[in-house]
Amino acid sequence: MDLTQGFGDRSGGESVTGLVESLNFSDEIRQLVTMPPENTGSFTALLEMPATQAMELLHFTDTSCSQATGDIAPPTLHHPFGTLALPSDSLLMDRAGRFSVIASEQNGNISGDSNSSANVKTEPTETDSMAENHNRNNCSGKRKEREKKVKSSMKKSKSSEEAEKLPYVHVRARRGQATDNHSLAERARREKINARMKLLQELVPGCDKIQGTALVLDEIINHVQSLQRQVEMLSMRLAAVNPRIDFNLDSILASEVSFM
Amino acid sequence: MNTYNRVKQEFIKKWITTLHMFDSSVEHPTNVTERRNAIRLSSDIAIAATRTGSTVWSRALISRTRNKTTDKPVARRILRKARNRMKNRCTTLRRNGHFKAKIGVRKRTEMLKSLVPGGELIDDKDYLIRETLDYIVYLRAQVDVMRTVAAVDSVSGNLPNDRRNK
Numbered sequence: 001m002d003l004t005q006g007f008g009d010r011s012g013g014e015s016v017t018g019l020v021e022s023l024n025f026s027d028e029i030r031q032l033v034t035m036p037p038e039n040t041g042s043f044t045a046l047l048e049m050p051a052t053q054a055m056e057l058l059h060f061t062d063t064s065c066s067q068a069t070g071d072i073a074p075p076t077l078h079h080p081f082g083t084l085a086l087p088s089d090s091l092l093m094d095r096a097g098r099f100s101v102i103a104s105e106q107n108g109n110i111s112g113d114s115n116s117s118a119n120v121k122t123e124p125t126e127t128d129s130m131a132e133n134h135n136r137n138n139c140s141g142k143r144k145e146r147e148k149k150v151k152s153s154m155k156k157s158k159s160s161e162e163a164e165k166l167p168y169v170h171v172r173a174r175r176g177q178a179t180d181n182h183s184l185a186e187r188a189r190r191e192k193i194n195a196r197m198k199l200l201q202e203l204v205p206g207c208d209k210i211q212g213t214a215l216v217l218d219e220i221i222n223h224v225q226s227l228q229r230q231v232e233m234l235s236m237r238l239a240a241v242n243p244r245i246d247f248n249l250d251s252i253l254a255s256e257v258s259f260m
Numbered sequence: 261m262n263t264y265n266r267v268k269q270e271f272i273k274k275w276i277t278t279l280h281m282f283d284s285s286v287e288h289p290t291n292v293t294e295r296r297n298a299i300r301l302s303s304d305i306a307i308a309a310t311r312t313g314s315t316v317w318s319r320a321l322i323s324r325t326r327n328k329t330t331d332k333p334v335a336r337r338i339l340r341k342a343r344n345r346m347k348n349r350c351t352t353l354r355r356n357g358h359f360k361a362k363i364g365v366r367k368r369t370e371m372l373k374s375l376v377p378g379g380e381l382i383d384d385k386d387y388l389i390r391e392t393l394d395y396i397v398y399l400r401a402q403v404d405v406m407r408t409v410a411a412v413d414s415v416s417g418n419l420p421n422d423r424r425n426k
Binding site for chain 1: 283292295296298299300303304364365368369371372375376385386389390392393395396397399400402403406407409410413414
């Protein structure tokens with residue numbers, strides 16, 4: 001009895017501590033593991049809205065707090081008209097300054113029209129627009145918050161009286177003017193991917209010596225496959241040993257906790 | 261290290277719960293394959309539920325498990341409880357960019373997408389790698405715990421319950 005008890009404890013202890021030591025967790029990985037919950041609050045809130053309104057909100061939150069969407073969100077959202085690229089990266093936010101703002105009071109075109117409301121993109125104060133639009137931008141900046149609040153009602157009832165309260169700011173989006181911005185953004189994105197690949201290399205054992213993205217991905221794929229296969233085999237092993245599903249886990253939990 | 265151990269502790273607690281639920285719902289299954297399926301499904305649900313926060317792989321894993329256990333009302337209860345804790349919207353976000361992927365990398369990312377639960381829904385390569393990183397951590401925790409449980413269990417399967425006082 002004592003022998004088997006000691007053996008069970010030792011094997012449990014060895015496997016737990018030995019595996020824990022061999023994992024070699026770096027601070028970044030731990031940060032990564034705990035970071036997503038903080039940043040996805042606003043992100044998943046965005047996902048529940050249709051694309052157009054989410055786009056407005058995204059741009060608004062980007063200007064107010066650049067960390068809103070966080071790292072885990074992809075950089076751009078698909079716009080139904082296909083002309084807008086939303087900035088979430090700090091480099092891409094320079095592009096926001098290039099968007100021209102056309103105030104709605106000029107053409108008298110209010111967002112009672114459903115198409116125009118879909119085309120709306122609110123704009124921060126710094127733009128290339130003329131000086132006379134600057135005041136209107138400031139007003140619309142205040143109204144942005146009101147817009148956000150009535151967004152749900154806007155979706156359902158696009159009445160003209162609501163539009164008169166909040167004159168929509170129509171934005172004609174231009175693509176990134178110089179290719180420099182574009183390649184800068186591309187380079188930033190590639191660097192991000194490479195940084196993540198390095199983290200993955202640290203996580204997957206035996207990956208440090210490999211150069212090249214494809215081979216590292218190979219190793220990662222092998223690792224994930226082997227882990228999944230291990231889960232299968234272990235569950236088969238547990239099922240074969242025990243006659244019932246609920247095997248004797250309470251005592252195991254007691255011995256497990258004592259090693260952690 | 262502390263985070264990892266905490267993950268394992270959380271996982272084993274949740275696994276015990278799901279195992280109990282599975283056990284109470286099903287009359288003694290005679291088939292080894294059924295038992296193995298039950299154990300694996302309960303383990304998957306538990307590891308996905310351990311991941312608090314909205315990740316694609318955890319939600320996809322839970323919804324994938326749901327398709328396999330629709331006949332068990334208890335399993336559905338577990339899944340509902342786990343799902344209520346996270347927002348279960350898995351939407352695809354398309355990227356409007358022009359990055360050119362090398363052929364070797366592209367094929368491998370396709371394969372990685374098929375491995376990671378919910379990977380096919382992710383278009384952004386950066387996001388995919390983040391999800392894979394997260395998934396590997398939790399998958400490894402799952403394997404570690406199961407291996408320990410199997411090791412201890414094979415040794416002390418038939419011992420009386422006085423071991424609990426240890």
